[in-house]
Amino acid sequence: MLSIIYPYRERDLDRIRFSLNSLCKQTNKDFLVYFVDYGSPIDHARQVKDLLEDYTFVKYFYCFTEYQPWNKSKALNSVVKLLDTDYFFVADIDMIFHPSFIEITKKLSETREVWYFKVGFLSETESINEKEFSEYKVKFESNKEATGLTLCPTKQAQTINGFDELYHFWGSEDTDFHVRLVNAGYKLNYYDKDLVMLHKWHKTYRNKEVNHLTLSLQVKGIVQFNQLHLKQAVDNKVTKVNNSNWGEVISEIDFKELQSKSQIQVINNLSTEVNYFVFQQLANLKSGVHHFQFKKNKNTAQLKKQLKQVLKFKQQSQKFYSLKEINDLVLLHIVNFYHYYSYTYQIEDNLKSINLSIKVN
Structure with a gap:
């Protein structure tokens, strides 16, 4: 069985519907979704939980991190550390999956290697209405630089203590994960044979950084800070990160x-x-x-x-x-x-x- 992990915080409910509905259409049903709500406000979290009850293949987990910065690594690690399935896939709430996606990942998992995928990006207007996968018009496609959607053997991830939890807010944690897997001797592959995922449009997060105090937590220059931390992982051939408490969140x-x-x-x-x-x-x-x-x-x-x-x-x-x-x-x-x-x-x-x-x- 494939474990699919969604890290999430307070995004609109339609994105959840679009993504999970595409999983409902999979030709292979041998998967389970771990939906990690990393600190949505309680009222919003209740709406999410109610929505997810319509999907029998989803397990919902709430983290009491509303008053902490976003940390994708911690959200993912809270599941990865305890997983016992052979493979997991890091999903994104903006993803719409091809009906054969699970079938393809099953074949790729036979290699016992790490894979990440080419993605088709949709325009703002193309993202509004739910359609069949083949009916969407793709605006442009990603290249090897986009590393956020990874299929990984669970044991390999656990060997390097998962994702580096130093990365807060946004930027670099996915590439860092790939770098350390390669440093540890595991093989990384890029799948671009077919387009098996589409990405719904959203505003660019980096454009939100401002030079004054806001209610939304920010730190000036955090993207550049994260990039420097990634450089250290590359230069020093880092493999294992975090301490023994990795994967734990506030109770x-x-x-x-x-x-x-x-x-x-x-x-x-x-x-x-x-x-x-x-x-x-x-x-x-x-x-x-x-x-x-x-x-x-x-x-x-x-x-x-x-x-x-x-x-x-x-x-x-x-x-x-x-x-x-x-x-x-x-x-x-x-x-x-x-x-x-x-x-x-x-x-x-x-x-x-x-x-x-x-x-x-």
Whole structure:
């Protein structure tokens, strides 16, 4: 049996219908879908779960990561680590499958090698209506650079600890996975004999990055950061990544505990105060749940004057971070060094404060 894994967060329901309906039409029914909802808001998640009840071949899993950045690697690893089927396929909610897709993957799996696939991309208008696979008009096709849709022997993936969980937001985790499989001595193949998948149109994610604080979690330059991490995997011939906790996500119990805030430490936007928290205090937290709130001081000018008097640095002005700068510094530090911890990270609706809760075992 082939395991198909969908990593997902708060996308429109029609995409789910289009993709799963194409699987309903498969000539070979020997597959099972693992639908990993990586932190959709609860109301949306309920709609997704209700929809998926119409598909008997789907298992739905909810991760309590609504207040964490998107992490495709963690979503996939939560299934890959425990899989006992010989092969799995990394799907995408934008995919529409050819009726012979499962049949083709069955034949490819006989090679015991890794495969990824050419994809046909649809235009915005062509993506609106559901059709038979052969009736869609393809706007353009992908090449070998597009690595997101992979058919992989389960044991090979488990040997290298799955996908690298350092990759947050978007970019490079799929290519990194391929690079490390090859570094480990496994063979990687590109299937372009037939067009067996179509990709529904959506806005480009990278265009969403902005230079000001938003309710949607972002870190400035994260795509370039991920690309540098990929370069390290290539240059250093990396194979195994992650620690022994790979594949684990925050539990419902921990999530609820983190939402019950008490004894919140307020950290003002003075650069030295923020830097001390990031590079010293955070690393030395005692066991338990800790809550922090970052906010801009209401009277920055008065605070500067007080600091000069207290510190007697009259000749030196103090630097203050914007909340966007605090966000980029703190969140980048969290996703690099604390992503194995149970934590939540929320930006207030008024964009005037940032809340971090973290549990130390």
